[in-house]
Amino acid sequence: MVAFNSLVVLALAAAATAVPTTTETEKRAASCSFPSPPKTSSLTAAKTISAGTTFDGGNVRFDRGSGACKGQSEGGDKDAVFILQEGSTLSNVVIGANQMEGVHCLGSCTLKNVWFDVCEDAITIKQTSGTSTISGGGAKNADDKIVQHNGGGTVVIDSFCAQTFGKLYRSCGNCSTQYKRTSKISNIIASSGSVLAGINSNYGDTSTLSGLSLTSVKSVCDTFTGNSSGAEPPKLTSNVANAYCKF
Numbered sequence: 001m002v003a004f005n006s007l008v009v010l011a012l013a014a015a016a017t018a019v020p021t022t023t024e025t026e027k028r029a030a031s032c033s034f035p036s037p038p039k040t041s042s043l044t045a046a047k048t049i050s051a052g053t054t055f056d057g058g059n060v061r062f063d064r065g066s067g068a069c070k071g072q073s074e075g076g077d078k079d080a081v082f083i084l085q086e087g088s089t090l091s092n093v094v095i096g097a098n099q100m101e102g103v104h105c106l107g108s109c110t111l112k113n114v115w116f117d118v119c120e121d122a123i124t125i126k127q128t129s130g131t132s133t134i135s136g137g138g139a140k141n142a143d144d145k146i147v148q149h150n151g152g153g154t155v156v157i158d159s160f161c162a163q164t165f166g167k168l169y170r171s172c173g174n175c176s177t178q179y180k181r182t183s184k185i186s187n188i189i190a191s192s193g194s195v196l197a198g199i200n201s202n203y204g205d206t207s208t209l210s211g212l213s214l215t216s217v218k219s220v221c222d223t224f225t226g227n228s229s230g231a232e233p234p235k236l237t238s239n240v241a242n243a244y245c246k247f
Contacts, residue, residue, distance in 0.1 A: 030189045030213075032138060032161040034115050037061035037094045046078060051085040051107070056092050063096035069119035071143075075100035084109040086127075095122065097141070108132050108153065118142035118165075127151040128179075135159060138189075145170045152179030162190040170198040171205045173226045173233035180204040191215040200226030201236060201244040209247040221245030 038058070042065040049055045062081050077083055079100040082090055086107025095102045097117040101124065103109075108130035116122040116139035123146065125132050131154040138161030139146045146162060147169045149155050155169065162168045168190065171181040180203050185196060188211065196212070199205035201223040209220055219239035226233050241247050 030138075030159040030161055030187050031136075032163065032189050034138065034140070034161075035059045035094060040096060042066075042098065043081060046080045046083050046104075048083045049085060049088040049090060052087040054089040054091065055082075057090070057094075059092050059094060061094040061096045063098035064100070066098055068098045068100055070100055071120070075120060077101075077104050077106075080104040080124075086130075090114055105132050111135065111137065113137045115139070116142075116146070118146060120144070121148045122146045123148065125149045125151055125155055127153050129153045131156060133158070138162060140164055142166055148172065149181050149183065150175050152181060154182040154184065157183070157185045157188070159187045160189075162188065162193055162196075164191070165193040167194060167198050168196045169207070171200050171203075171207075171226070173198070173200060173224050174228070174230050176228050176230070178203055178226055178228050183207040185209045187211040189213045190217050193217045195219040195222050195238075197221045197245070198224060199244055200224050200233065201242075202226055204244075206244050206246065209245075212247070220247045 037060055040061040042063050081095050081099050082103045084105045089110040091112035093114050095116045100120050102116050102122040104124045106126050108127050109132045111134045113136040115137050118139050118141050122139045129152050133156045136159050140163040142165040144166040146165055150172045169183050197207040199207050202225045207221050222238045223236045223244050224233040
């Protein structure tokens with residue numbers, strides 16, 4: 001009788017802590033309904049959001065004007081649409097295709113319901129520590145990366161849509177200054193992509209991924225041997241759960 005009661009208790013405990021299925025989470029959290037902007041604002045220079053402040057764009061499309069996109073040519077801060085200082089928030093904005101770089105976070109930042117038609121990279125994270133959060137929104141037509149994590153600390157991506165992309169998240173594989181980086185990726189709808197997360201296991205990077213609704217995505221997580229010399233980092237594992245890729 002004692003053994004039977006123990007089994008009942010364990011079963012009830014498991015039921016009480018059951019995690020929602022991917023489908024339930026995806027339907028509740030993420031959306032791939034890209035907004036239709038009421039107008040377009042073409043900026044002549046990157047718009048800086050001051051430390052600790054919030055900019056709500058009202059779903060206006062912002063870009064840098066016709067011809068600004070140069071394909072996969074690397075740009076700098078001056079080529080971004082928005083530059084976010086430490087602790088700033090960008091919300092309800094559409095980043096149009098006419099730009100080289102979408103958003104550059106110079107410190108820990110927050111993006112809420114920001115949508116991208118990607119040129120080179122959508123979001124570049126340059127914080128040296130702390131946590132940046134990308135919540136809601138989505139990105140499409142990224143030949144390479146959507147989120148480029150060049151700095152340190154943690155990046156959280158939640159309730160996000162990725163359509164036709166190379167990598168949703170990449171911990172910089174060959175930056176001159178390298179860090180141990182952490183990424184937490186959840187409640188994602190992704191289609192027609194190569195990999196959700198690419199990380200450098202030799203630096204101790206980790207990526208935890210959950211709540212995934214995937215269509216024609218080749219890999220959930222890849223590990224690489226990163227370097228600080230600028231060389232192309234070799235891939236170690238692909239779509240394999242391990243101590244670094246947690247899914």
